[in-house]
Amino acid sequence: MSYPPVPGRSAVANAVYGLLNPIPFGFFVAALVFDVIYARTGTILWAKGAAWLIAFGLVIAIIPRLVNLTQVWITSRRISTGADHVDFWLNFVAIVAAILNAFVHSRDAYAIMPAGVWLSVITVVLIAIGHVLIAVRYTARRESLHG
Template identity: 60%
Template structure:
């Protein structure tokens, strides 16, 4: 019995993933801030702007999620770490919460609150945790010189 070989990821896919992965997080954090402002002021502009930010964040989340899906669930002889699966699961929960949040934000006026703000918090928390976890296995490895 031979041990599985440690194959590296595709450089192009990894580069595209690293480029696009943080973008949705910024949009979701901005949407959370807009939700908090709307909760405090009841000015409709903040809620509508948050709805747009969530939609744009979901749009930018498509490419990195597809790359992550392939890397985690179709490893092609590569060992998949438990942290990678946890990262994928947390991103999945965050994206599903954001999709639900987009539907909640399509409501009229104050019907968005408090569920819209709660879903924004869940989305940001899940994706923040996944980014923290991902930093452990995407960090560059140092060579040990003796």
């Protein structure tokens, strides 16, 4: 999902955010899939793969979260909407859940179940709700400008 540029915000920051923001979500969804497969099969390969996916997702999430922090709370706070603030906090809580999930995935073998699956679900659901809020806000703004 790409986000259209918001007037009054840096074009470079919008480009970086639009390019990097979906990547961690993909890693977290893949980690959720791997966790579910591990819970069903017990093959340790899936748990280790999920741990790596969570770690990569967290590393790549740093830049878009910093851009989002700057745009929502510092440089563009005059044009930020409530949906932007809610999306920021949902992503913040999701990142905290992903960090906890990385610690859970550092355990041995089946000790990561069921906490690993639940933390993956929480992470994915929170980020998905944030994406939906931003999409609804953009659609409503577009309709009000054109209609």
